[in-house]
Amino acid sequence: MRTADPDLHRRRSGEIAIAAARVFLAKGFHGASMQDVSREAGVSMGLLYRYFEDKAALIAAAATIDRAPLLAEIAALADITDPVAGLENLLADMVNVAGEPGYIDLVTEVAAEACRNPRVAAVLQEDERALHTALVAALSSHQAAGRLSADADLPSFALLYLTLADALALRLRFEPGQSITALIGPFSPSIRSLQP
Numbered sequence: 001m002r003t004a005d006p007d008l009h010r011r012r013s014g015e016i017a018i019a020a021a022r023v024f025l026a027k028g029f030h031g032a033s034m035q036d037v038s039r040e041a042g043v044s045m046g047l048l049y050r051y052f053e054d055k056a057a058l059i060a061a062a063a064t065i066d067r068a069p070l071l072a073e074i075a076a077l078a079d080i081t082d083p084v085a086g087l088e089n090l091l092a093d094m095v096n097v098a099g100e101p102g103y104i105d106l107v108t109e110v111a112a113e114a115c116r117n118p119r120v121a122a123v124l125q126e127d128e129r130a131l132h133t134a135l136v137a138a139l140s141s142h143q144a145a146g147r148l149s150a151d152a153d154l155p156s157f158a159l160l161y162l163t164l165a166d167a168l169a170l171r172l173r174f175e176p177g178q179s180i181t182a183l184i185g186p187f188s189p190s191i192r193s194l195q196p
Helices: 006-031 034-041 045-051 055-063 067-079 083-098 103-116 118-144 154-174 180-192
Strands: none
Touching (some): 006 034, 006 055, 006 103, 034 045, 055 103, 055 118, 083 118, 083 154, 083 180, 103 118, 103 154, 118 154
16 A cells, blocks of 8 residues: 655645646636646646645645745744844845735735635635744744844734835836835835834
8 A cells, every 4th residue: 555655745736736726826716627737737627626626625725835935035034134124024034025026916806806706715714824824933033032122013013014014015016017125115214113
């Protein structure tokens, strides 16, 4: 009897989710079929259903394919010596990634689907909680070390910071060619206000 290979499963499900994202971008969630995803991913329908039980599961996977690297980058904030510079760099990275072709279109499509589909909404809510929790944890370590103000309301700041990143990414989608530095510049004083 074959034993499951968790690395292979994770890698293959990620590849299928990326293929699904391409199909969803091209056809929208409602215009795309499981067969379209199967064809784009180069897998049989049986294998597709072994990884994803239905289209809602595929949408949820496509909605979160970018989160592991972002969570790692947020966690890395805890290990740097200048958290303010780290926050400014992270914000620029988040907006820059969102400027990649199709990224905001997919995010917008996912958000619209979350308004209609409670399963997708639950995945997005959990995803946002994970980002918020990770950011607060990283900043809390700096606050405990005295590198950030003891009075700073880190949960509120983290919520505003993540909301701003989403809004700036959307702005970049509709005003291409904007300088990311110019977009995030006005928020720098708010980030610097965290300094002790």
